[in-house]
Amino acid sequence: MTPAPTRTPDHLTLALPKGRILEEALVLLARAGLPLTMPEKSRALRHEFPGVTLLELRNQDVPVYVDLGVADVGIVGKDVLIESGRAVYEPVDLRFAACRLSLIREIGATGTIGRVGTKYPRAARAYLNAQGIPAEIVKLSGNIELAALTGLADAVIDLVQTGGTLRANNLEEVDVLFESSARLVVNRAALKLRRERLRPLIERLRELVAADTVG
Ligand SMILES: Nc1ncnc2c1ncn2[C@@H]1O[C@H](COP(=O)(O)OP(=O)(O)OP(=O)(O)O)[C@@H](O)[C@H]1O
């Protein structure tokens, strides 16, 4: 195993999720001045760049690594951040990976919602409580819409972007819990200890997002 580099204040440890966020996150961070490139396809999970260590994680683990200070900074979807309940600093909405978390049912379904399938039990519980719906929540891991199609659940709470998955499966969006997009997340202690590196990075990302939004 390669030893971890000494974590001097000028070294950054970065947590990124593999999956749909990784490539766009790397491109944006490189535009913001970090010396990063797409890692070669391999089983390696930790990648070294000049002054930056990149950790490749599952989405749900990014807030954990940042909150516990193993990573100084990371990028993750707002959906995953809300679900994590972690109190990390969230200085920039990076605007990509835009989608929404919605309540979904079969088209025309009107019966009582007794059971809800979701990958987001915490957000689902908060929403259902606020709506006064005393439904059972079933935690699922993927292809969540199948739960509504098969009768495993009376409704699901899942992400919608284009609506293509809904249309292909005779489902409809009944309500929107919240909008999501990729967020920069920063460990609060690192923000002080590594401020010489983190403050310019945050500023540069804010500028890039603002320019991209206008342009
Ligand atoms: N269809 C979509 N369009 C745009 N953004 C999406 C879409 N689906 C998910 N996202 C956003 O991208 C993030 C990462 O999605 P991705 O598909 O890589 O995760 P996953 O593979 O489902 O996660 P897991 O690590 O649990 O397997 C989500 O947390 C969400 O913020």
Ligand SMILES: O=P(O)(O)OC[C@H]1O[C@H](OP(=O)(O)OP(=O)(O)O)[C@H](O)[C@@H]1O
């Ligand atoms: O509105 P759309 O553009 O169709 O996008 C929504 C779909 O994208 C995500 O699934 P993903 O492809 O990540 O697969 P997963 O269910 O295995 O997470 C999400 O869970 C929806 O199923």
